[in-house]
Amino acid sequence: xxxxxxxxxxxxxxxxxxxxxxxxxxxxxxxxxxxxxxxxxxxxxxxxxxxxxxxxxxxxxxxxxxxxxxxxxxxxxxxxxxxxxxxxxxxxxxxxxxxxxxxxxxxxxxxxxxxxxxxxxxxxxxxxxxxxxxxxxxxxxxxxxxxxxxxxxxxxxxxxxxxxxxxxxxxxxxxxxxxxxxxxxxxxxxxxxxxxxxxxxxxxxxxxxxxxxxxxxxxxxxxxxxxxxxxxxxxxxxxxxxxxxxxxxxxxxxxxxxxxxxxxxxxxxxxxxxxxxxxxxxxxxxxxxxxxxxxxxx
Amino acid sequence: xxxxxxxxxxxxxxxxxxxxxxxxxxxxxxxxxxxxxxxxxxxxxxxxxxxxxxxxxxxxxxxxxxxxxxxxxxxxxxxxxxxxxxxxxxxxxxxxxxxxxxxxxxxxxxxxxxxxxxxxxxxxxxxxxxxxxxxxxxxxxxxxxxxxxxxxxxxxxxxxxxxxxxxxxxxxxxxxxxxxxxxxxxxxxxxxxxxxxxxxxxxxxxxxxxxxxxxxxxxxxxxxxxxxxxxxxxxxxxxxxxxxxxxxxxxxxxxxxxxxxxxxxxxxxxxxxxxxxxxxxxxxxxxxxxxxxxxxxxxxxxxxxxxxxxxxxxxxxxxxxxxxxxxxxxxxxxxxxxxxxxxxxxxxxxxxxxxxxxxxxxxxxxxxx
Numbered sequence: 001x002x003x004x005x006x007x008x009x010x011x012x013x014x015x016x017x018x019x020x021x022x023x024x025x026x027x028x029x030x031x032x033x034x035x036x037x038x039x040x041x042x043x044x045x046x047x048x049x050x051x052x053x054x055x056x057x058x059x060x061x062x063x064x065x066x067x068x069x070x071x072x073x074x075x076x077x078x079x080x081x082x083x084x085x086x087x088x089x090x091x092x093x094x095x096x097x098x099x100x101x102x103x104x105x106x107x108x109x110x111x112x113x114x115x116x117x118x119x120x121x122x123x124x125x126x127x128x129x130x131x132x133x134x135x136x137x138x139x140x141x142x143x144x145x146x147x148x149x150x151x152x153x154x155x156x157x158x159x160x161x162x163x164x165x166x167x168x169x170x171x172x173x174x175x176x177x178x179x180x181x182x183x184x185x186x187x188x189x190x191x192x193x194x195x196x197x198x199x200x201x202x203x204x205x206x207x208x209x210x211x212x213x214x215x216x217x218x219x220x221x222x223x224x225x226x227x228x229x230x231x232x233x234x235x236x237x238x239x240x241x242x243x244x245x246x247x248x249x250x251x252x253x254x255x256x257x258x259x260x261x262x263x264x265x266x267x268x269x270x271x272x273x274x275x276x277x278x279x280x281x282x283x284x285x286x287x288x289x290x291x292x293x294x295x296x297x298x
Numbered sequence: 299x300x301x302x303x304x305x306x307x308x309x310x311x312x313x314x315x316x317x318x319x320x321x322x323x324x325x326x327x328x329x330x331x332x333x334x335x336x337x338x339x340x341x342x343x344x345x346x347x348x349x350x351x352x353x354x355x356x357x358x359x360x361x362x363x364x365x366x367x368x369x370x371x372x373x374x375x376x377x378x379x380x381x382x383x384x385x386x387x388x389x390x391x392x393x394x395x396x397x398x399x400x401x402x403x404x405x406x407x408x409x410x411x412x413x414x415x416x417x418x419x420x421x422x423x424x425x426x427x428x429x430x431x432x433x434x435x436x437x438x439x440x441x442x443x444x445x446x447x448x449x450x451x452x453x454x455x456x457x458x459x460x461x462x463x464x465x466x467x468x469x470x471x472x473x474x475x476x477x478x479x480x481x482x483x484x485x486x487x488x489x490x491x492x493x494x495x496x497x498x499x500x501x502x503x504x505x506x507x508x509x510x511x512x513x514x515x516x517x518x519x520x521x522x523x524x525x526x527x528x529x530x531x532x533x534x535x536x537x538x539x540x541x542x543x544x545x546x547x548x549x550x551x552x553x554x555x556x557x558x559x560x561x562x563x564x565x566x567x568x569x570x571x572x573x574x575x576x577x578x579x580x581x582x583x584x585x586x587x588x589x590x591x592x593x594x595x596x597x598x599x600x601x602x603x604x605x606x607x608x609x610x611x612x613x614x615x616x617x618x619x620x621x622x623x624x625x626x627x628x629x630x631x632x633x634x635x636x637x638x639x640x641x642x643x644x645x646x647x648x649x650x651x652x653x654x655x656x657x658x659x660x661x662x663x664x665x666x667x
Contacts, residue, residue, distance in 0.1 A: 194390035197357055200377045201384050202455065203407030212403075216394050 032276075039066055039269035050266050066270035076254070076271070083251040084278060086165070087233035090172035091180075094229045095222065097173065098180035102221075103214075105181075106188035117185070120178050132171055132242050139167050139243070163245035171239035176232065180225040187221030188214075219293075223286055231279050251275055307366075308333035308491055309354075309459060314363030316349050323349040325515035326363065331508075336485050336492045338502040341512035342538070350512070351461050351495045355384045368458060378407070383452035384461040387468070389444045391436045397423070397447050398432040404455040422450040425484065442473050449481075453488065462494045466501050478504055499539045503527065511535050533665050536585050543591075543632050545584045546667055549576050557664050559584050565628045568604045570662035583667045588635040590661035593622060593647065597654045605656040608632065610647050622647065624655055 040062040041050035055061045070076045105116045123131060138144045139161040146158040161167055191214065199209035237252035244250070251271065258268035307330035316324040324346040331337045339347045352358040354365060356377035364373045372380055383404070392400050401422055405415040423429055426446040436444055445465070452460055465481065466474045482505060485492050496502050502509050503523040510520045511534075518538075519531040530536035533544065545568060547561030552575035559582055560567045568584045576582055592598070598605060608624040611631060615638075622634045634655055636646075647653055 192388060192390060194386045194388045195392060197355075197377070198384070198386055198390035198392070198451075199403070200357075201355060201382075202404035202451065203378045204403075205376075205378055208407070213392060 035269045035272055038265050039273050040064070041266045043264045043266050048265070049263050066267045067274075069267060070270055070274060075249075079249055079251050079254050080274070080278060082249070083234050086168065086172070086250065087230050087236070090169060090176065090233050091226050091230045093169065093173045094177050094180040095226060098177055098184055098225065099218075099222075101177075102181045102184035102188055105185050106191075107193075113189075120181050123178070128175065129238065132175070132239055135167070135171055135174065135243060136162065139170065162243065165244070165248050167243035168240050168248055168250075171243045172233050172236065175239065176229040179228040179232075183224035183228065184218065184221040187218050191217050220290075223290065227283060227286070230282070234279050235275055307331065308335075308368060309493070310366040311350075311354075312364045312366070314350070314353060314365065315361045316346075316353060316358055317361045322515050324353070324360075327512075327515070327517055329510060329517070329520070331491060331493065334489050334491055335507045336482070336494070336505055338494045338496055338506035338509045339512055340496055340499060340502040340509050340539075342497055345512045346515040347495045347497075347512050348463065351384075351463055351493065354459070354493060355382060355461055356380050381458040382461060383455050383457040383459075385445075385448045385452050385463065385465060387463040387465075389448040389468075391439075391444050391447050391451070393436050395435075396432065397428060397434050397436070397439070400436070400447055401451045401454050404451060408455070418454055422454040425453070425487075426450045441468055442477065445469070445477070449484070453484070453490070457490065459491045459493060462492060464496055464498075465494060466498070467496075474501075481505065503539075511538060513538075530585075530663070530665070533583060533585070533667070536663065536665060540587060541633055542585045542587050544665070545630070547582060547584060549578050549580050549582055552576065552578060556659065557582070559664070563628060563630045564606055564626055566606070568662065569602075569659040570664050571660045572664040576664065581667045583665045585663040585665050586657050586661060588621070588633040591632070591634045591655050591657045593624070593634050593636055594654050594656070595647070595651070598656050600656070603656045603658055604662065605654055606632070607652070607654055610649055610651045610653055613645075613647065613649065615645075620646070622653075624653060 037053055038050050041053065042061075042063055042065070043049055044051055051061055053061060101120075105113055105120075108116060136143070140146065141158040141160065141162060143162070145161070146155075149155050149159065150157075161170075195213050195217070196206075196209050199213045200206065204212060235252045235255070236250070237256055240248055240250045240253055241256075255268055255271050255275070258264050258271060262268075309329070309331040311327060311329040313326045313328055314324060315322065315326050327350065339350060341347045349358060353360050356372075356375060356379075360373060364371055366372065367380070367382065372382075392403065395403065398419055401419045402415050405418060410418075419432075420429075423432055426449055428443065428446055428450065431439065431443065436447065439447065445468075462481075466477055469477055478501065481492075492505075494502070494505055506523060508520060508522055509526050511518045511526060513534055519526055519535045521529075526535060527539055530539065530542075536542045536544075545559075545561040545563045547559040547563070547568065549557055550560045550567060551558040552572070555571055555573065555575065556569055557572045557575045558567050558569050561584065570584050597607075606624075606626055608626045610622055611625040612623040614621040617638070619635050619637050622636070624632045624634055626632065632655060
């Protein structure tokens with residue numbers, strides 16, 4: 001009897017575990033395999049616009065031309081580098097802004113805490129696209145901010161904010177800040193305040209106690225928040241497209257142009273594959289670092 | 299230098315208050331603690347005992363009043379400058395450091411040489427019997443071991459005072475008893491002044507040289523465990539520490555240190571010894587602890603003693619002692635405890651038995667109603 005239930009329990013457990021894997025397989029791994037396949041093809045003017053993997057005679061038709069092209073044209077390397085650097089700086093800015101906010105919320109009274117959290121999540125109720133458009137209205141040469149500055153006499157002519165890297169940073173930090181705050185809040189809220197007081201009791205000033213106790217214990221939240229910001233920011237398309245200028249060419253834009261303007265699917269796929277690896281490598285490194293930390297803790 | 303302690307008290311708290319908005323957590327309390335004393339602050343939750351302790355540690359700034367330690371005014375010293383360490387109720391052992399790193403933390407902040415730090419940490423770990431646990435992380439320790447880490451971490455700094463917040467609250471009964479005596483031994487060995495905050499009267503009684511009973515931000519009584527138990531200053535203290543039976547009444551006669559009180563609650567007059575007898579006709583209350591009352595089947599012939607007749611309403615068998623609830627003819631219920639001296643399977647008294655309860659006048663207390 002008990003064996004019977006035990007058996008069905010494990011069956012259900014297996015199904016429960018299998019479902020998310022199935023989801024990932026269908027909606028992540030399969031598209032990835034298709035993109036990978038296309039990246040080894042030649043572009044043709046046809047539908048679909050790339051050569052099949054196997055020719056009419058059944059022979060394998062793959063080429064590394066697309067990848068080779070990525071490495072010969074300096075434009076791609078520069079764009080990748082710029083995208084990664086911009087995403088990293090935006091992540092650092094989010095951390096710098098997000099940590100004090102998350103800390104403040106975690107230490108607020110329980111009733112105020114929920115309201116503050118709601119305020120962090122509130123922007124999600126409005127479409128992401130609309131919110132980025134709103135920034136256009138704010139940053140424009142004759143937008144709200146410039147009008148205000150000129151009215152106050154701070155400047156005679158409008159500051160060029162729109163269509164600059166500055167505008168992209170504003171857009172990135174604004175859009176991704178909640179993704180930094182929420183995981184940080186989750187770790188900071190769980191932290192026992194006695195620990196900080198204990199450090200102070202043992203001779204640490206508030207600053208020292210922060211770096212000795214709060215910061216190391218907040219690390220899982222810091223890592224999660226940084227990944228949640230860095231990964232989407234690297235491939236971000238909408239924000240640079242709407243707020244950035246022609247000189248701020250980022251990899252998301254290149255990807256879009258190759259797919260839809262040039263209709264060079266194989267090259268676009270190769271760009272995407274390289275991007276995935278650029279983003280995956282730091283995650284793997286961080287995870288290994290994390291695993292080592294837990295190993296030391298155990 | 300007006301800010302010096304007036305006499306030799308090691309810790310002196312002078313009219314210390316702490317207000318949180320309109321709420322008065324600690325209300326102008328004064329206190330003197332001697333060097334090497336094991337002093338307990340005892341009270342229910344919300345009585346202000348933890349706030350007082352946190353002011354001694356430096357985590358709360360007093361609204362008014364002063365704290366002196368060894369003659370120095372430390373009222374406005376931040377916690378990291380005070381020669382005082384605290385053992386937290388939650389232990390607050392740093393989870394990301396090993397046992398050794400935890401204990402060494404305070405010495406590192408003092409920038410002590412490495413060798414001295416290492417030897418003092420080793421010494422302290424052996425004092426709390428954790429010699430072989432130095433490399434472990436806190437999540438690999440039991441609750442009792444984590445507490446010993448917290449204790450070692452606080453003691454390694456050689457503080458002038460160790461503050462302990464509910465040190466035994468989280469331990470199970472057997473471990474509590476063991477830890478109680480261990481704490482006392484360590485205190486004896488190091489001679490450090492301990493200030494313990496607790497809501498557990500038993501803990502306070504066993505551990506301390508002196509107890510301060512606190513209620514609503516004030517001290518109700520400060521004294522040795524015996525004084526507080528046997529000579530409670532008022533009804534609150536008598537009630538809070540242990541169990542006590544009280545009979546309200548009016549003073550009929552007082553003289554020669556003996557007070558006679560007419561009590562409607564027990565239907566007769568009761569006599570009690572009292573140094574400062576209240577005036578005739580004043581309302582008082584006679585209080586007797588359950589273990590000071592004898593219970594017998596026949597009426598005792600000693601006429602000096604107070605003697606009441608009643609019926610066993612309820613009884614509880616605790617192995618070493620039995621508790622009885624005796625209902626008097628007036629309806630008043632009196633608690634009596636008696637040692638089970640004889641080994642027997644029979645009950646000495648049963649439900650609904652008619653019994654006599656008696657006590658000596660010197661066992662009874664006269665308290666304000």
